[in-house]
Amino acid sequence: MTTKTIGVYGANGIVGRLMLKELARLPQAHEVKTFGREDDKTQKVDIAVLCTDDAVSAELLPIVSAQAKFVIDMSAKYRQTEGVPLVIPEVNAAAITKDTRLIASPNCTITGLTMALNALKKDYTLQEVFFSSYQAISGGGKKLLEDFANPSSNYRANCVPVIGSIQESGFTSEEIKGINEIRKILDMPAIKVRPHTVRVPVEVSHSLSATIKAKEDFDLQKVAALLAAHAGIICDGKIYTQKDIAGRDEVFCSRLRLDPEDKNILYMWVTLDNLLKGAALNGRQIAQYLLEHFLND
Numbered sequence: 001m002t003t004k005t006i007g008v009y010g011a012n013g014i015v016g017r018l019m020l021k022e023l024a025r026l027p028q029a030h031e032v033k034t035f036g037r038e039d040d041k042t043q044k045v046d047i048a049v050l051c052t053d054d055a056v057s058a059e060l061l062p063i064v065s066a067q068a069k070f071v072i073d074m075s076a077k078y079r080q081t082e083g084v085p086l087v088i089p090e091v092n093a094a095a096i097t098k099d100t101r102l103i104a105s106p107n108c109t110i111t112g113l114t115m116a117l118n119a120l121k122k123d124y125t126l127q128e129v130f131f132s133s134y135q136a137i138s139g140g141g142k143k144l145l146e147d148f149a150n151p152s153s154n155y156r157a158n159c160v161p162v163i164g165s166i167q168e169s170g171f172t173s174e175e176i177k178g179i180n181e182i183r184k185i186l187d188m189p190a191i192k193v194r195p196h197t198v199r200v201p202v203e204v205s206h207s208l209s210a211t212i213k214a215k216e217d218f219d220l221q222k223v224a225a226l227l228a229a230h231a232g233i234i235c236d237g238k239i240y241t242q243k244d245i246a247g248r249d250e251v252f253c254s255r256l257r258l259d260p261e262d263k264n265i266l267y268m269w270v271t272l273d274n275l276l277k278g279a280a281l282n283g284r285q286i287a288q289y290l291l292e293h294f295l296n297d
């Protein structure tokens, strides 16, 4: 296999910096080129990874797609675009085909929950999921971490129930992403998703409390076994907090329990490192899949 080139755009951001570390873990021979704000972006690469916000990704896409065989976008800009696969490799890598040119990596908040739902969907007819999130400051990028470092920040010793912008419906843009992205990744357009997203004073790692309703009654032992058997999920009966798992690759599912009155309602606590499986690790896994399946000459 010839050495492939991977370009990281937004390489000085939080996700961009971690992406460089993640790419160093790739088993395939490769060379990495980094592009900051001022760098010339017209160099040829095999895979371009955009670690930039929605507006910058939109600005860069026409430039980099003229030079790259594949583009992986970490932003939300193209996640709902028809024909653009939105990919968690353990769930739906097969959505990437030989004709794919642009792949979107999902929102960090719903990545873990979507993996858990994917594990359950094999044996249960999932109908509805309510969730409340407890999201880290680093999920808001460099600017929010700088704000948090200020003793007068409104994010210190506080929980802020607005992430993104409030839409006409009263939901925030982050909540709308949750609904749409879970449906698209799982290819379950009819599943009801009832989100409430909250920023908490934790630097790294997100948690969600989720309440999941199926058509059938759940069997708790079977649920635990399905979760534990899913690639990338740890479910071993221990309780995991954000502090415990920062820096870890996996998604952690804990506090499984059934509703005492309705056995078709399952509760759980889902925790993941928003910068790793929620961002850079997922992006690296997509790059690895492309190298294995489409750039293996």
Ligand SMILES: NC(=O)c1ccc[n+]([C@@H]2O[C@H](COP(=O)([O-])OP(=O)(O)OC[C@H]3O[C@@H](n4cnc5c(N)ncnc54)[C@H](OP(=O)(O)O)[C@@H]3O)[C@@H](O)[C@H]2O)c1
Pocket (backbone or CB within 6 Å): 009, 010, 011, 012, 013, 014, 015, 016, 035, 036, 037, 038, 050, 051, 052, 053, 054, 056, 074, 075, 076, 106, 107, 108, 138, 139, 140, 141, 142, 143, 274, 275, 278, 279
């Ligand atoms: N943080 C998370 O947990 C997370 C999780 C999943 C997805 N994402 C998504 O990943 C993307 C990056 O997030 P982040 O948290 O890393 O944000 P960030 O820390 O704000 O980093 C964004 C980077 O983009 C750079 N940039 C701006 N304009 C550019 C241009 N024209 N060319 C090249 N680089 C440019 C910035 O440069 P300067 O350094 O010069 O300002 C900055 O380094 C966003 O779309 C975000 O929604 C983030």
